[in-house]
Amino acid sequence: xxxxxxxILASTQAQRFENVQSFVGEDASGYFGLQAGHxxxxxxxxxxxxxxxxxxxxxxxxxxPSGLASFQANELTISTRYFLIDTDFDKIxxxxxxxxxxxxxxxxxxxxxxxxxxxxxxxxxxxxxxxxRW
Numbered sequence: 001x002x003x004x005x006x007x008i009l010a011s012t013q014a015q016r017f018e019n020v021q022s023f024v025g026e027d028a029s030g031y032f033g034l035q036a037g038h039x040x041x042x043x044x045x046x047x048x049x050x051x052x053x054x055x056x057x058x059x060x061x062x063x064x065p066s067g068l069a070s071f072q073a074n075e076l077t078i079s080t081r082y083f084l085i086d087t088d089f090d091k092i093x094x095x096x097x098x099x100x101x102x103x104x105x106x107x108x109x110x111x112x113x114x115x116x117x118x119x120x121x122x123x124x125x126x127x128x129x130x131x132x133r134w
Contacts, residue, residue, distance in 0.1 A: 002036035006052055007077040008062065008085075015085070017054060023076055025050040025069060034071055041071040045078065047100070049093065061089050063096035065103075 006017040023034040027043040034041065050062040067080030082099070086092040 003055060004036040005075045007075065008083055009077065009079045010082045012082070017052070019055045020076070021053045021055055023050065023052040034076060036074055038071055043069050045069050058087050060085055060087055061092045063092045065100070
């Protein structure tokens with residue numbers, strides 16, 4: 001069976017896999033599969049799990065928050081914020097869930113900090129408007 005190359009790129013990590021037999025991912029329209037020789041293809045992967053298989057090896061699961069997948073010249077390149085890879089579906093699912101919950105908490109905390117800063121700025125502007133020296 002023919003194979004292709006898979007490149008997975010994130011801001012702090014990158015991995016390259018040769019001899020990929022098959023890739024299954026999900027975009028807004030649903031699940032799709034890629035094999036060697038596929039026509040040029042580009043799509044946005046959704047949050048969740050993709051999988052790929054190297055020659056004579058078990059499926060490897062790829063967890064990601066979303067990403068851009070581009071297949072060109074028999075090479076699939078996925079660009080994402082971060083990714084996790086493992087052959088154990090349950091293990092990687094839990095890791096992705098934990099990472100997503102941590103990101104949600106960080107975003108909530110950041111929003112709260114921004115709201116506090118915004119209130120302080122408005123308060124300071126009001127004080128300056130009432131200051132008769134201006």
